[in-house]
Amino acid sequence: xxxxxxxxxxxxxxxxxxxxxxxxxxxxxxxxxxxxxxxxxxxxxxxxxxxxxxxxxxxxxxxxxxxxxxxxxxxxxxxxxxxxxxxxxxxxxxxxxxxxxxxxxxxxxxxxxxxxxxxxxxxxxxxxxxxxxxxxxxxxxxxxxxxxxxxxxxxxxxxxxxxx
Numbered sequence: 515x516x517x518x519x520x521x522x523x524x525x526x527x528x529x530x531x532x533x534x535x536x537x538x539x540x541x542x543x544x545x546x547x548x549x550x551x552x553x554x555x556x557x558x559x560x561x562x563x564x565x566x567x568x569x570x571x572x573x574x575x576x577x578x579x580x581x582x583x584x585x586x587x588x589x590x591x592x593x594x595x596x597x598x599x600x601x602x603x604x605x606x607x608x609x610x611x612x613x614x615x616x617x618x619x620x621x622x623x624x625x626x627x628x629x630x631x632x633x634x635x636x637x638x639x640x641x642x643x644x645x646x647x648x649x650x651x652x653x654x655x656x657x658x659x660x661x662x663x664x665x666x667x668x669x670x671x672x673x674x675x676x677x678x
Contacts, residue, residue: 565604566616566668574601578623582630594631598624605640611647616668 564570577597584590605620621637627637 530631562607564605566613568668571604571616571619571668574604574620575625578626582626585627585630591631594627594633598627598635601627602640609647611644612669614644614670615665617641617644619668 574597577593581590581594581597584592590618601620601623605617617640621640624635624637624640627633629638
């Protein structure tokens with residue numbers, strides 16, 4: 515039910531995107547067009563937040579495992595490319611130091627897919643971008659903090675980030 519609802523919302527968003535604002539929305543009524551825009555913008559923000567939840571990341575991990583296990587099967591091999599595109603998009607969605615753990619997890623998934631399918635997937639820029647983030651060039655404000663287990667978190671707390 516939830517998947518069907520999400521798919522319906524995605525189709526509606528795509529339909530709104532494909533229609534011309536002037537011809538199909540603007541001519542109806544300007545306030546109605548604004549309310550539609552606001553409603554769909556809110557739905558898009560909700561979908562954006564769901565990408566960085568464990569449920570979504572575990573689903574990516576599951577599909578990565580399936581591609582790695584059955585990548586040589588004719589039915590699974592074509593799924594490797596779209597999965598790599600989705601994972602790369604997740605990495606680039608919020609490029610901040612707070613999401614380093616998620617970025618490293620996605621890089622590991624991309625490496626596993628590359629090894630299993632015997633293809634080249636460029637991930638060096640995903641990792642090198644981390645070194646250029648402004649949070650790493652600021653002077654540290656705290657002392658030696660507690661170690662963070664990057665395997666069990668998707669994002670770093672803001673208080674820990676300021677100690678880097």
